[in-house]
Amino acid sequence: MFNHWQLYAGCAFLLLSLLLAVCYLYQWTGARRDVRLSPAPGRLISVGDHMLHLLCKGSAGPVVVIEQGAGGLSKFWWPVQEEIAKFAQVCTYDRAGYGWSEPGPPGRTIEDRARELHTLLSRAQVQGPFILVAHSYGGLIVRDYVREYPGEVAGLVLVDTPEESSIFRSEVLAFYSKARATNRVVGLAARFGMLRLLRHWVPLDRIGLWLARPAEYSSLCDDLASLERVPTSMRASKSAGSLGSLPVIVITHGQPFPGPFAVLEKNWSDGQSQLAALSTDSILMVANDSNHMIQQDQPELIVDAVRRMHAAVEKGASLVVSQ
Numbered sequence: 001m002f003n004h005w006q007l008y009a010g011c012a013f014l015l016l017s018l019l020l021a022v023c024y025l026y027q028w029t030g031a032r033r034d035v036r037l038s039p040a041p042g043r044l045i046s047v048g049d050h051m052l053h054l055l056c057k058g059s060a061g062p063v064v065v066i067e068q069g070a071g072g073l074s075k076f077w078w079p080v081q082e083e084i085a086k087f088a089q090v091c092t093y094d095r096a097g098y099g100w101s102e103p104g105p106p107g108r109t110i111e112d113r114a115r116e117l118h119t120l121l122s123r124a125q126v127q128g129p130f131i132l133v134a135h136s137y138g139g140l141i142v143r144d145y146v147r148e149y150p151g152e153v154a155g156l157v158l159v160d161t162p163e164e165s166s167i168f169r170s171e172v173l174a175f176y177s178k179a180r181a182t183n184r185v186v187g188l189a190a191r192f193g194m195l196r197l198l199r200h201w202v203p204l205d206r207i208g209l210w211l212a213r214p215a216e217y218s219s220l221c222d223d224l225a226s227l228e229r230v231p232t233s234m235r236a237s238k239s240a241g242s243l244g245s246l247p248v249i250v251i252t253h254g255q256p257f258p259g260p261f262a263v264l265e266k267n268w269s270d271g272q273s274q275l276a277a278l279s280t281d282s283i284l285m286v287a288n289d290s291n292h293m294i295q296q297d298q299p300e301l302i303v304d305a306v307r308r309m310h311a312a313v314e315k316g317a318s319l320v321v322s323q
Helices: 004-037 074-084 110-123 138-148 170-191 194-198 214-228 259-264 268-276 299-315
Strands: 043-046 051-057 064-067 090-094 130-135 153-159 248-253 282-287
Touching (some): 043 110, 051 074, 051 110, 064 074, 064 138, 074 299, 110 138, 130 138, 130 299, 170 214, 170 259, 248 268, 248 299, 268 282, 282 299
Parallel strands (some): 064 090, 064 130, 153 248, 248 282
Antiparallel strands (some): 051 090
C-alpha cells in the first residue's frame, strides 16, 4: 500500500518530469526561431556526414584562412576579417558543432580537424596555397595541416598558439579535464533552456558563457579532449627549422593569462620562441597590451601581421628582409 511519502515522491517526480519537458520544449522552439531569424551568412558545405559554415570575403590572393581556438566562433573574427578583406580574400569558418556548422562525430582528433578543413576548402573550391591564421588551440590544427598538406600552405600567422612544451604539461591537461567537466554541466543546462532564460537578465559573455547552443558546449569539450588523444610521441617540441623557410609570424600576449588560466603561463614565452624557430623565415611579435584574446584587445596588430605576410608571399620575398 502506498504511504504518503511515496505519494509525495511520485508527485514530485511527475512535476520534475513536466518541468524538464517544458524547459526542453522552450529551448527547442527558441533554437528553431534562432535559425529562422539568423540564417547562415556564408555557405554550408558538406564535409562528409555534416555541414560546415564558411564565409569568404575579398578577392586578392593568396587566400587567408582563419582558424579559431577551442570554443571559438567565426563571428568573433568578423571585425578582423572585414579589415583583411580590404587587401586579400579571407575566409572564416565554424568547426563542427559551432555557430552555423552541424555537429560532427565525437572523439575526433586534431588530425581529423585538419582534414575537415582541407575537405571544406577543397569542396568549396577555395584555391590555395593559403595563409593560415590561427588562434590558440587552432595553432595545433594548422600546424598539422602543414604536415599533411605542405604544398597548400604559403605562410602561417600564429596568434598566441600553444607550443608542445606548454600545452602538454600534466597540470595543464588536468586543468582542461576539469574545464570539460564544468562545460558538460553548462551544456546540460543549455539543453534545457537555462542559459536561454538566464540571458534575459545577465550578459552571459561577461561571466565566461559566450556559447549559446548545447552542441557548442559538446564541441568545446571534444576540442579539449582531443589534446589527450595526441600520442605521447607527438607531444614533444618540434625541432628548429622543421618548417624550412615557410614564412611564419608568431604573435604572443604581453599581459599574463587571467585567473585559473594562469596555469598556462609556465613555458609559454619560451614556447613562442620555439614556434618562431620552426622556420628560418620568421618574426616573433609581442602584443604588449593584450592577454590571450589578442584579436579583441589589439586586432590591428593581427591585421598588420597578415598584411605583411600577404605582401611577402605575393612577392615571393622573405619576411625577415621585408621588416
